[in-house]
Amino acid sequence: MSLATFRARIPAINSWLLAGVCASIPLTVAPAYWLTAVMLLLWLAEGRFVAKFRALADEPLVWICLAYYGVFVASLFWSDDLEWGRRMLGRQNFFLLAPLYFSVARREHVGRYISAFLASVAFCEALALYNWAQMHVWPGLPDGIRVDKGADDTAPFVDRILYAPALALAGYLAGHRLLFDTSGTKMRLVYAGLLATTAFNLVISGGRAGLVGFLALLTLLAFQRFARRPVLAAAVSALLVGGIVIGGYAGNDYFRMRADRVVNELEHYEELPKASVSQRLIYWQNALRIFRDAPLAGVGIGDYPEVYRAVNERYTPAWAPAWNPHNHYLYVLTSTGLLGGVLLVALLGVPLLRRGHDDSRRRMRRALPLLFMVICLFESYLMRSNTSLMYVVFLALLWSPARESRA
Template sequence: MTSLRARLAYVALFAATVFNLLISGGRAGLVGFLALLTMLAFQRLVRRPMLAAGVAAALVGGIVFGGYYGNDYFRLRVDRAFDEVVRYEELPKASVSQRIVYAANAWRVFAEHPLIGVGLGDTREAYREMNARYTPNWKPAWNPHNHYLYVLTAAGTLGAIALAAVLLLPWFLGAPADGRERVRKALPLLLIVICLFESYLMRSNTTLMFVLFTAASWCGARERPA
């Protein structure tokens, strides 16, 4: 059973993490954290899904509303994001506006090469041609800031199947009951969520982190010698 000291340490770590995410202004990290928090609520209350949903909604809502009304920088980032979504065609240099156009053009590239994509080496040129055709007033890019669209563009449907296997396999493989069951599902969920906002697995450091932490979480707990 977890001691009171350990529980207080967890609460302090949780509060510090929330505070750091709210003042940093990173939107993808906060969304990923809220997804993990929701999963934890359902893991801890697995036999009471309605209560789990209520707890998750209260925690997520409390963090979001608390951050919005308690932190000017966080509120500015949220308001700016909504404004850029609504008026993205008028704001070609805005971050969210650019991501919308990047995603649209990347999807167009995939629609023309749905099976195997255009290849990693031709992604930049394929996007440049699509950008000139549909959004010539926008600066061309080669990263759609969405890993799923990046894989669909570069490797097509076959690449997307391979990516799905990498991210979803830990959810369905059997594992020993060694206390790491929840952690094994947490890391894939985090990547699944944040890859909606950036091509994270295209980066060697993020990919290495995912591989190492996944391997570590799947190593069976070793018994200490008597």
């Protein structure tokens, strides 16, 4: 094979590598780094840099991702704890890789990328269902593959904090294929089964933020399906959301315990300094105090833990200090100030509101930012490796331009 022939095949090879990255999202994130490294080497070997950079320069989302990453880099200049700052910056390195993913992603292969992601999620769900059965139905079964994070976690590779958002997006994508992209009865049954299995996995996973995000996407899906009949869409979404919540509460002890705990902790949060919901309320209050004192530039990505410790000791000494506010909006505002907040709004708002091509991806483009707008209320999800990878990669493949196929 000549060098020219090999270079001509690189886009097709990299497209398969990107599918592998999609498959790694609900798993451990380590394979994504290796696949991305190979992808980058091949991208460099391919050449055609003028055409590549010209295409990237025309995509505003690439600039937004880089600017968003750059504001955290800039905040290191007013951070005293550079070691912690570099550690936190490393959790967001996938935003720096956004140009590579945008350059590699091919619109004609979007189905491949989504299928790889759904297949990986389905594999994880099968393992999680086995874990649930072993824990609650047939305890005599051999132990399955299960993450060593919490006694009630059923997820096989990552804890419920990272597992549930991947399930939420997978549930929407399965529902989208069921309603819009599949015509055969057999495949409709496959995606209906995957949607139902995903909903059940969310109920048993204990991931509350992911479940709320999934319910928001389910509502979006209903309104997309009945776009010209909003009353019917509202009724269908209410039926689906209510059915999942009521069914989960009535039929699953773990779900009921987690739901009851939320209500109790909201009512008595000042008396429960070790409870997760009450801790979040205190984290948010103290983060707002930090932002109030440094609204323009924040305290820097490296200094949040130390500044929070001082604020916590002054206002809420009964609560343990935290290394992040468990709310991504407050994380960005306290670390980088108003400029970071503006860039976060652009990162989530532009893909939600921007008018794209009227193609098969137009509905999915709304789902991705909506999911993260919801779940970022409860955790710093764009600072977590698996979920930040999910956002950047799906942003790239949903907004990738048309290209001539070289497969």
